[in-house]
Amino acid sequence: MRKVDLAQALAEAFGHLDAGRLPEARRLAREIERIQPAAPGLRYLQGLLALAAGDGRKAAQHLAGALRQTPDAPPPLLAMARAQVRQSRFEPAEAVYRRLIALAPDLAEAYDEWGALRLATDQPEAALLLFDRAAALRPALGHSWNCLGLAQRALGRWDEAARSFAHAIDAEGASATAHANLAAVLRHLRRPSESVVAARRAVALQPEVVGHWLELGQAERDAGNLAAAVAAFARAAGLDDGCIEAVWLQGECLAASGRRDEATACYRRVLAQDPADRFGAVLALAQLGAPPPPQAPAAFVRTLFDQYADRFEREMVEGLHYRGPQLLAAAVVRTLGDGPFDVFDAGCGTGLLGRALRPLAGRLDGVDLSPRMVGKAQGSGLYDEVRAGDLVAVLAARPALYDLVAATDVLIYLGDLQAVFAAAARALRPGGGFAFTIEAHGGDGYLLQDSRRFAHGLPYLRQQAAAAGFVWLSSEETSIRDDRGQPVPGYVVVLRKN
Numbered sequence: 323m324r325k326v327d328l329a330q331a332l333a334e335a336f337g338h339l340d341a342g343r344l345p346e347a348r349r350l351a352r353e354i355e356r357i358q359p360a361a362p363g364l365r366y367l368q369g370l371l372a373l374a375a376g377d378g379r380k381a382a383q384h385l386a387g388a389l390r391q392t393p394d395a396p397p398p399l400l401a402m403a404r405a406q407v408r409q410s411r412f413e414p415a416e417a418v419y420r421r422l423i424a425l426a427p428d429l430a431e432a433y434d435e436w437g438a439l440r441l442a443t444d445q446p447e448a449a450l451l452l453f454d455r456a457a458a459l460r461p462a463l464g465h466s467w468n469c470l471g472l473a474q475r476a477l478g479r480w481d482e483a484a485r486s487f488a489h490a491i492d493a494e495g496a497s498a499t500a501h502a503n504l505a506a507v508l509r510h511l512r513r514p515s516e517s518v519v520a521a522r523r524a525v526a527l528q529p530e531v532v533g534h535w536l537e538l539g540q541a542e543r544d545a546g547n548l549a550a551a552v553a554a555f556a557r558a559a560g561l562d563d564g565c566i567e568a569v570w571l572q573g574e575c576l577a578a579s580g581r582r583d584e585a586t587a588c589y590r591r592v593l594a595q596d597p598a599d600r601f602g603a604v605l606a607l608a609q610l611g612a613p614p615p616p617q618a619p620a621a622f623v624r625t626l627f628d629q630y631a632d633r634f635e636r637e638m639v640e641g642l643h644y645r646g647p648q649l650l651a652a653a654v655v656r657t658l659g660d661g662p663f664d665v666f667d668a669g670c671g672t673g674l675l676g677r678a679l680r681p682l683a684g685r686l687d688g689v690d691l692s693p694r695m696v697g698k699a700q701g702s703g704l705y706d707e708v709r710a711g712d713l714v715a716v717l718a719a720r721p722a723l724y725d726l727v728a729a730t731d732v733l734i735y736l737g738d739l740q741a742v743f744a745a746a747a748r749a750l751r752p753g754g755g756f757a758f759t760i761e762a763h764g765g766d767g768y769l770l771q772d773s774r775r776f777a778h779g780l781p782y783l784r785q786q787a788a789a790a791g792f793v794w795l796s797s798e799e800t801s802i803r804d805d806r807g808q809p810v811p812g813y814v815v816v817l818r819k820n
């Protein structure tokens with residue numbers, strides 16, 4: 323091939339690559355390499371081809387060659403950053419983006435892709451600045467607006483996120499993803515009718531995407547259109563029979579519409595597909611007449627609080643006026659004194675009870691089923707030791723180690739308390755205290771409430787306490803938090819081990 327033919331062949335190969343004709347592009351690249359291995363542009367082409375094949379390492383090798391020839395050229399630098407990301411080498415990728423932006427400060431794609439890396443690595447704040455810049459440089463780049471919306475959503479800036487998704491739709495009218503993202507944000511902003519409109523556009527554009535039907539179902543549900551919601555969830559489940567979330571949501575809407583048999587069938591299907599029961603289908607089935615389980619499934623509690631961990635303190639304290647830890651600490655001081663106690667915080671969550679008990683504590687240990695709640699408690703610096711696990715198992719394995727076992731707003735996930743009381747008694751030294759809060763009902767025994775939390779009757783608690791060898795020190799009738807604007811009736815109870 324002559325020089326001019328080589329240049330033409332290279333241009334042709336790039337053309338094939340852009341049009342997705344990878345075999346043709348590869349064939350030409352091999353041909354050019356055979357004739358002139360150092361042909362300008364060849365290593366860049368090979369780098370892009372390797373990236374298209376998903377081979378980040380090989381791409382990086384070719385692109386390093388290209389950058390030896392043209393060290394400051396933005397296109398191979400951009401491709402090099404992608405090759406590093408593909409290999410999960412995030413720091414080198416950041417370094418390449420930094421250099422790229424220094425060389426080409428107006429290259430919108432560089433900000434956009436760097437932002438995507440930061441969003442994927444859980445740095446929404448830093449991502450937001452980059453998407454902002456990309457969108458300002460190229461307002462028609464719908465991807466940047468969409469990602470800007472995702473970053474704003476991750477930071478809880480819902481109104482701004484809605485505006486960004488709307489911009490993304492203006493820029494790329496046919497972006498089903500942007501419509502679906504907008505629908506989710508509008509739903510969160512309690513604008514269900516608008517959310518339905520956006521979600522319908524998403525499914526019209528991309529009816530094969532399960533997530534869009536899930537979004538539509540939730541929008542219809544929130545707009546009060548339960549039959550339409552059921553139909554949307556059924557479509558999602560029909561597209562992917564492994565999507566148990568769709569079956570679960572369908573069951574919830576059927577139950578809310580009084581279609582109990584169909585709801586029961588959905589919940590049973592959820593349980594069959596996920597015996598660990600992340601959704602708490604056994605609780606839902608109990609509400610439809612099946613016998614209640616002795617406690618909430620561990621996988622359900624773990625999933626619930628893993629999802630809730632980031633919002634827990636704000637929503638509990640500000641939204642639900644949660645005051646269990648303060649009430650329990652005061653009850654402990656009244657009945658057992660002010661310590662210092664070696665304390666076990668059972669179901670410690672993010673550490674709200676730890677904060678209230680720390681002034682009374684010598685040693686303070688905690689356990690919680692949810693690893694993300696445990697992470698928050700560890701981050702609080704309040705505890706000597708916090709670990710993920712089931713409180714009964716951990717207590718039972720630590721005989722006579724503590725002066726105080728405390729649990730606020732935890733026994734609501736346990737119906738049958740026999741094992742908890744026995745484990746607490748085992749973990750306490752003689753004379754030690756067991757202090758906890760419960761939601762109460764007027765009768766005996768325990769029952770599963772509409773909230774899917776358990777409530778206990780005082781006679782049942784007294785009987786369990788006596789059976790485990792506790793003396794009843796005090797029970798204060800109170801409410802530790804609100805639910806739907808109403809104080810939830812309950813008790814703070816303090817027992818002493820004989």
Ligand SMILES: C[S@@+](CC[C@H](N)C(=O)[O-])C[C@H]1O[C@@H](n2cnc3c(N)ncnc32)[C@H](O)[C@@H]1O
Pocket residue numbers: 623624627646647668669670671672673674675689690691692695711712713714729730731732735
């Ligand atoms: C409503 S939060 C209360 C957290 C904390 N006690 C407080 O007062 O802020 C309930 C916590 O109990 C935990 N939990 C429920 N059942 C548990 C169990 N069997 N073992 C350990 N933790 C449990 C949950 O994971 C969740 O973090």
